[in-house]
Amino acid sequence: MVDPANTVGIPVNPTPLLKDELDIVIPTIRNLDFLEMWRPFLQPYHLIIVQDGDPTKKIHVPEGYDYELYNRNDINRILGPKASCISFKDSACRCFGYMVSKKKYIFTIDDDCFVAKDPSGKAVNALEQHIKNLLCPSTPLFFNTLYDPYREGADFVRGYPFSLREGVSTAVSHGLWLNIPDYDAPTQLVKPKERNTRYVDAVMTIPKGTLFPMCGMNLAFDRDLIGPAIIVQSNLSLSLNVHTMYFGLMGDSQPIGRYDDMWAGWCIKVICDHLGLGVKTGLPYIYHSKASNPFVNLKKEYKGIFWQEEIIPFFQNAKLSKEATTVQQCYIELSKMVKEKLSSLDPYFDKLADAMVTWIEAWDELNPPAAAAANGKA
Numbered sequence: 001m002v003d004p005a006n007t008v009g010i011p012v013n014p015t016p017l018l019k020d021e022l023d024i025v026i027p028t029i030r031n032l033d034f035l036e037m038w039r040p041f042l043q044p045y046h047l048i049i050v051q052d053g054d055p056t057k058k059i060h061v062p063e064g065y066d067y068e069l070y071n072r073n074d075i076n077r078i079l080g081p082k083a084s085c086i087s088f089k090d091s092a093c094r095c096f097g098y099m100v101s102k103k104k105y106i107f108t109i110d111d112d113c114f115v116a117k118d119p120s121g122k123a124v125n126a127l128e129q130h131i132k133n134l135l136c137p138s139t140p141l142f143f144n145t146l147y148d149p150y151r152e153g154a155d156f157v158r159g160y161p162f163s164l165r166e167g168v169s170t171a172v173s174h175g176l177w178l179n180i181p182d183y184d185a186p187t188q189l190v191k192p193k194e195r196n197t198r199y200v201d202a203v204m205t206i207p208k209g210t211l212f213p214m215c216g217m218n219l220a221f222d223r224d225l226i227g228p229a230i231i232v233q234s235n236l237s238l239s240l241n242v243h244t245m246y247f248g249l250m251g252d253s254q255p256i257g258r259y260d261d262m263w264a265g266w267c268i269k270v271i272c273d274h275l276g277l278g279v280k281t282g283l284p285y286i287y288h289s290k291a292s293n294p295f296v297n298l299k300k301e302y303k304g305i306f307w308q309e310e311i312i313p314f315f316q317n318a319k320l321s322k323e324a325t326t327v328q329q330c331y332i333e334l335s336k337m338v339k340e341k342l343s344s345l346d347p348y349f350d351k352l353a354d355a356m357v358t359w360i361e362a363w364d365e366l367n368p369p370a371a372a373a374a375n376g377k378a
């Protein structure tokens with residue numbers, strides 16, 4: 001039984017930050033018992049549970065949590081033919097939760113991620129740290145060698161340009177993992193017993209122009225910042241929420257798996273760099289308890305392991321036009337580039353490019369501009 005940080009006795013967070021502005025999205029094919037350990041930190045928040053696999057299976061949600069739950073039948077009913085862009089039998093299904101949420105922030109966590117302990121033995125409130133990361137600016141344009149300059153007890157070091165010290169808005173907070181690290185299958189196979197015990201007390205902005213491997217198991221983001229496609233119509237600036245945190249089409253009947261979060265991270269980073277938004281990685285840690293089967297993972301990842309040698313240069317060289325001033329325009333441009341430049345690698349990328357567009361259309365359907373305006377997003 002996993003008990004990395006006994007949280008029994010810790011009072012449920014009395015004044016949770018962003019309580020009504022944040023949803024927690026959990027993809028699951030298992031059970032949600034892990035929420036017992038998270039109760040002091042997560043209970044005040046609304047959960048969006050995306051049940052993958054067999055929709056007839058009953059998923060029990062621990063008492064006291066406020067939630068909505070969607071299975072595959074719900075996804076098909078709500079999206080109709082557009083449900084084709086939501087993965088089945090892959091954790092990528094979680095992005096349906098981002099689409100149905102109406103909140104500004106999202107925290108997504110896997111059901112085998114538990115509360116970690118920091119070196120002092122204190123339980124880590126991962127959500128609180130993600131919120132701090134998101135509410136603090138990022139510094140993608142110039143690296144601060146003392147890491148997060150906005151943190152208590154730190155600052156910009158000598159030589160850091162004052163003109164850049166305001167930083168930029170933070171769109172993504174990428175947390176890390178004690179115990180089972182998010183290794184690819186080959187690494188898992190050669191190092192089956194490796195456990196991550198190193199707790200690095202740092203948060204860093206990923207520099208502009210640098211891609212990173214985004215893992216979806218402990219991730220938070222500003223759904224508006226990387227969503228709003230600001231369209232100026234008759235002087236009314238309408239924030240049309242179009243989400244780029246699309247976890248690519250993987251799993252059932254797809255030639256690749258376990259690259260959904262990676263795909264989203266590469267798209268997000270190119271768009272954040274283009275629009276001047278920040279992406280952070282580091283704290284908070286969670287305690288990742290389950291090592292998925294490396295042989296099953298190898299089968300899923302196999303094509304991705306050599307395709308990524310072409311995909312990464314594609315994203316590194318992706319140049320969005322200066323006319324692309326909204327996230328939606330950036331995303332559409334990116335999907336066209338995928339179709340043009342990656343379909344020669346495999347016809348799958350043609351399908352993925354189409355799925356990126358379907359995702360936007362589905363998003364528009366669930367988040368119509370009027371609703372967005374009514375939600376005060378105008």
Ligand SMILES: O=c1ccn([C@@H]2O[C@H](COP(=O)(O)OP(=O)(O)O[C@H]3O[C@@H](CO)[C@H](O)[C@H]3O)[C@@H](O)[C@H]2O)c(=O)[nH]1
Pocket residue numbers: 026027028029030051052053088089090091092093109110111112182215216217251257258259260261290291292
């Ligand atoms: O078909 C599926 C498989 C799993 N899930 C849910 O998704 C998460 C992650 O699953 P799991 O912990 O089994 O897999 P890991 O290898 O540890 O996950 C890492 O790889 C990424 C997947 O690409 C994932 O984000 C990383 O954490 C759990 O909640 C499962 O219940 C699913 O919904 N459908």
Ligand SMILES: [Mn+2]
Pocket residue numbers: 110112217288289290291292
């Ligand atoms: Mn896991």
